Amino acid sequence: MNVTPNSFRTGPDERGHFGIFGGRYVAETLMPLILDLEKAYNTAKADPAFQGELQRLSLHYAGRPSPLYFAERLTRHLGGAKIYFKRDELNHTGSHKINNVLGQVLLAKRMGKTRVIAETGAGQHGVATATACALFDIPCVVFMGAVDVSRQSPNVVRMKMLGAEVRPVTAGSATLKDAMNEALRDWVATCETTFYCIGTVAGPHPYPAMVRDFQSVIGQETRKQMMDAEGRLPDTLVACIGGGSNAMGLFHPFLDDKSVRIVGVEAGGRGIETGEHAASLSGGMPGVLHGNRTYLLQDKEGQIIEAHSISAGLDYPGIGPEHSWLKELGRVEYVSATDDEALAAFQLLCKLEGIIPALEPAHALAHVTKLAPTLPADNLLVMNLCGRGDKDVFAVAERLGMKV
Amino acid sequence: MSRIARRFATLAADKRAGLVTYVTAGDPDIAVSYEILKGLPAAGADLIELGMPFTDPMADGPSIQLAGQRALKAGITVDATFDMVRRFRRETGDRDTPILLMGYYNLVYRRGAERFCREAQEAGIDGFILVDLPPEEADELKPHAVKAGIDTVLLTAPTTDDARLPAVLRYASGFVYFVSILGITGTASASEDAVRNHVARLRRHTSLPLGVGFGIKTPDQAAAVARHADAAVVGSAIVDRVKAGLDEQGRAKPDLVPGVLAYVKALSDGVRGVRKG
Numbered sequence: 109m110n111v112t113p114n115s116f117r118t119g120p121d122e123r124g125h126f127g128i129f130g131g132r133y134v135a136e137t138l139m140p141l142i143l144d145l146e147k148a149y150n151t152a153k154a155d156p157a158f159q160g161e162l163q164r165l166s167l168h169y170a171g172r173p174s175p176l177y178f179a180e181r182l183t184r185h186l187g188g189a190k191i192y193f194k195r196d197e198l199n200h201t202g203s204h205k206i207n208n209v210l211g212q213v214l215l216a217k218r219m220g221k222t223r224v225i226a227e228t229g230a231g232q233h234g235v236a237t238a239t240a241c242a243l244f245d246i247p248c249v250v251f252m253g254a255v256d257v258s259r260q261s262p263n264v265v266r267m268k269m270l271g272a273e274v275r276p277v278t279a280g281s282a283t284l285k286d287a288m289n290e291a292l293r294d295w296v297a298t299c300e301t302t303f304y305c306i307g308t309v310a311g312p313h314p315y316p317a318m319v320r321d322f323q324s325v326i327g328q329e330t331r332k333q334m335m336d337a338e339g340r341l342p343d344t345l346v347a348c349i350g351g352g353s354n355a356m357g358l359f360h361p362f363l364d365d366k367s368v369r370i371v372g373v374e375a376g377g378r379g380i381e382t383g384e385h386a387a388s389l390s391g392g393m394p395g396v397l398h399g400n401r402t403y404l405l406q407d408k409e410g411q412i413i414e415a416h417s418i419s420a421g422l423d424y425p426g427i428g429p430e431h432s433w434l435k436e437l438g439r440v441e442y443v444s445a446t447d448d449e450a451l452a453a454f455q456l457l458c459k460l461e462g463i464i465p466a467l468e469p470a471h472a473l474a475h476v477t478k479l480a481p482t483l484p485a486d487n488l489l490v491m492n493l494c495g496r497g498d499k500d501v502f503a504v505a506e507r508l509g510m511k512v
Numbered sequence: 513m514s515r516i517a518r519r520f521a522t523l524a525a526d527k528r529a530g531l532v533t534y535v536t537a538g539d540p541d542i543a544v545s546y547e548i549l550k551g552l553p554a555a556g557a558d559l560i561e562l563g564m565p566f567t568d569p570m571a572d573g574p575s576i577q578l579a580g581q582r583a584l585k586a587g588i589t590v591d592a593t594f595d596m597v598r599r600f601r602r603e604t605g606d607r608d609t610p611i612l613l614m615g616y617y618n619l620v621y622r623r624g625a626e627r628f629c630r631e632a633q634e635a636g637i638d639g640f641i642l643v644d645l646p647p648e649e650a651d652e653l654k655p656h657a658v659k660a661g662i663d664t665v666l667l668t669a670p671t672t673d674d675a676r677l678p679a680v681l682r683y684a685s686g687f688v689y690f691v692s693i694l695g696i697t698g699t700a701s702a703s704e705d706a707v708r709n710h711v712a713r714l715r716r717h718t719s720l721p722l723g724v725g726f727g728i729k730t731p732d733q734a735a736a737v738a739r740h741a742d743a744a745v746v747g748s749a750i751v752d753r754v755k756a757g758l759d760e761q762g763r764a765k766p767d768l769v770p771g772v773l774a775y776v777k778a779l780s781d782g783v784r785g786v787r788k789g
Contacts (some may be wrong), residue, residue: 123648126546131648131649132648133617134646135570135643135644135646135691136666136669136691137669137695139646139672139676140672149594221671280567289568293570296571299671300671300694341702372744395621395622397568397618398568399644408622409619409623410618410619411584411588478537
């Protein structure tokens with residue numbers, strides 16, 4: 109039985125646990141390295157020089173703050189809540205991923221690591237990592253499922269142009285979870301020199317907290333920008349969730365504002381009832397994978413079930429442990445949107461606002477199209493538009509039968 | 513005294529090191545896997561590790577990954593694994609060879625640690641080696657294992673320094689498993705010098721027997737480890753012999769089981785050829 113805490117923003121505890129979730133379930137070889145990382149991160153976090161460098165890069169390199177944009181035509185079209193987009197798709201590299209990567213690669217440099225590895229699904233985290241490694245002149249290897257290599261080929265080209273080595277992973281379902289397995293296998297063999305740059309709020313402690321901290325800039329800016337625009341806090345926040353880093357970045361600064369309703373949207377794939385989806389919270393159970401305890405898609409025995417989503421970035425059978433905790437506490441509502449709903453939302457945004465979204469935030473938008481009409485006109489809704497759709501245009505065109 | 517402790521005491525009295533053999537439960541199918549299990553003690557295995565297949569074996573190289581996939585495809589489950597051990601104890605009458613389950617924590621967690629420990633003990637299992645359950649998280653298993661009389665063999669690695677070792681050893685029983693390389697199973701091999709140095713370091717911290725594994729592929733390498741450690745652990749190389757015994761359709765050829773056991777015998781000869789103090 110969960111007791112409502114005084115604050116939802118104090119997790120994790122010193123062992124990296126959010127309630128029963130999180131923790132450090134890794135091979136002994138990695139354990140000392142993870143403890144070192146935690147120490148190094150805590151020191152860096154408290155160091156004004158580190159924070160100053162991160163802010164400088166965030167401002168002049170990544171292009172922050174990203175705008176908070178009032179989507180007037182979409183608001184009129186849906187006829188309900190006043191819809192704002194937090195436009196993290198305008199960041200350098202095209203998504204929110206750069207926020208986290210700049211922090212981690214700066215930390216890698218500071219720790220004297222000479223090689224960076226990353227896993228990627230849609231390729232957005234891989235591109236961001238390749239970018240930061242080019243900037244800091246560190247060799248970079250990105251593990252990517254072979255299925256994703258083919259459905260997100262524009263990002264593969266970008267990573268290679270940026271000087272990264274892309275290693276296609278053919279094991280298992282050849283998607284994000286398998287890329288993460290392979291990155292962990294590489295890391296066990298190279299951990300003394302290599303920094304593992306995890307792309308989402310998952311993995312062993314301190315990653316979920318560290319990635320959340322780097323992404324919280326999204327929510328912090330949103331607070332200020334909404335105060336400037338409307339003189340008050342938003343009423344509703346919506347974000348898509350794969351591992352959950354863009355969502356956690358937007359949500360975390362608002363968790364203790366009781367008036368703010370918070371909604372996370374998982375990938376419903378072909379529908380939760382079909383079993384072919386990536387909605388770990390709606391269709392999964394707690395389990396242990398990739399270094400943490402969290403909700404997972406798994407069978408009765410504990411074998412992991414392959415996820416399905418049209419979006420490579422959401423195609424993962426787990427979710428960040430802090431989301432699992434917030435679900436159990438009831439602070440955040442978790443819903444899902446199907447492949448088809450996301451595709452419809454993708455097209456709607458192109459047409460109404462002249463913005464091509466990534467398929468990942470198209471899931472969040474799909475839920476906004478359902479939710480906004482039920483809310484009054486003075487309800488201020490912020491959706492995190494966390495990535496742009498350049499990487500998806502060929503796959504979507506093919507799916508829609510569009511002649512190119 | 514646990515079956516594992518008794519076995520190491522016997523080995524010490526015989527003035528030799530032991531051979532620990534790993535096979536994946538249910539590879540290539542449950543019937544053939546059971547035949548291999550049954551034949552291991554006579555082929556010279558002193559302790560047996562039975563791998564519990566997991567869809568996402570993050571610490572394993574290609575050999576054991578593929579073995580796990582073959583076994584899962586053949587329908588292996590936790591219950592079927594327990595059944596194999598129960599049948600082994602009943603049919604062979606072997607009450608002396610320790611059997612340890614090796615795998616990943618999620619299968620234990622889903623069943624519930626208490627129930628898992630109880631059922632494992634009832635089946636005749638003596639110990640667990642859980643790759644992704646470091647001492648930091650071991651509290652959720654250890655009391656149940658102790659209550660069921662099951663040893664928890666913890667892994668130590670080259671990165672486990674002297675400052676950290678006591679925290680790991682606090683949870684260890686049966687023996688201490690030293691992962692001799694930085695890396696996953698079945699890849700690189702450690703030099704004999706490295707094994708000697710690490711074993712000497714570990715002995716300063718514990719009186720538990722020391723098993724050394726990862727990367728041992730030949731009888732000579734097994735013998736080299738046996739000169740320093742109390743046991744040599746061989747996994748991927750044995751699993752590769754299972755794969756070599758499959759036809760194009762993935763079915764066991766008649767010489768699969770004899771081939772695997774002959775290889776285990778060769779490893780055992782290597783280990784037994786080393787006389788200790």
